[in-house]
Amino acid sequence: MRPQDLFDDLPPPEAAHTPIAPGAVLLRAGGRDGDVALLQAVEAVIAQAPLRHMQTPGGYTMSVATTSCGALGWVSDPQGYRYATHDPLSRQPWPAMPACLLALAQRAAAQAGYAHFQPEACLINQYLPGAKLSLHQDKDEKDLSAPIVSLSLGLPAVFLFGTPRRSDRPQPLRLVHGDVVVWGGPSRLAYHGVQPLADGAHGLLGRRRINLTFRCVGRGVV
Ligand code: SIN
Ligand code: FE2
DSSP: OOGGGGGTTOOOGGGSEEEEETTEEEETTTTOTTHHHHHHHHHHHHHHSOOBOOBOTTSOBOSSEEEEEESBEEEEETTEEEEESBOTTTOSBOOOOOHHHHHHHHHHHHHTTOOSOOOSEEEEEEEOTTOOEEEEOOOOOSOOSSOEEEEEEESOEEEEEOOSSTTSOOEEEEEOTTOEEEEOGGGTTOOEEEOOOOOOOBTTTBSOEEEEEEEOOOTTOO
16 A cells, blocks of 8 residues: 555545634644654553453443553543543553654644643543543643644544533534544633444554544642
8 A cells, every 4th residue: 555545534624624613623634744753652551551441430431442651641441531740541640642642743733823832641542442531621630731633543533522512413523534623712611522343444543533632630649
């Protein structure tokens, strides 16, 4: 397969920067550069801190498998949702955030109008066919002034992006490999989720979608 074949489903360049809500932007192919190095960095993190299906406080086992890198990692268990300095499985610090991932997140944030983005946490979510993420807000962070930066890799998915009001109907956005969504400001607490992943085969990732969300947690959280 030629490398450019991986991006055949990309829209034309004029669609590269699409506002989707106040303070929220879809950057088509925002993560396309350095593709293979990015994936190697993600796989290296997963090798150190394996993907696992966390329990929610409500007693539900997530269909998405998660891990983290950075100074803080997101943890869910029967006690609640929080950020932790150590991986509860290994009791080791989470793997460092690879420089290429941090650089991508900072560039995307800047393109979306958020300068000086310094995320301490990167949550890695793996979706196999059928896996989904229910509508939720990212609100475990103390620092709500910084945006969330979300990179999609592998199989396409339907991302649902709403507003800070749960009752508002979310808009469906089809995200493909390399797309980045940034949401902050008035959309920082927007409800969002992912519809059950359709089966397929991606040239680099096979039957998987991997999503990375970069978060500024803020001081004094752990
Ligand atoms: C998340 O909300 O943490 C992940 C969103 C996604 O997988 O696109
Ligand atoms: Fe989220």
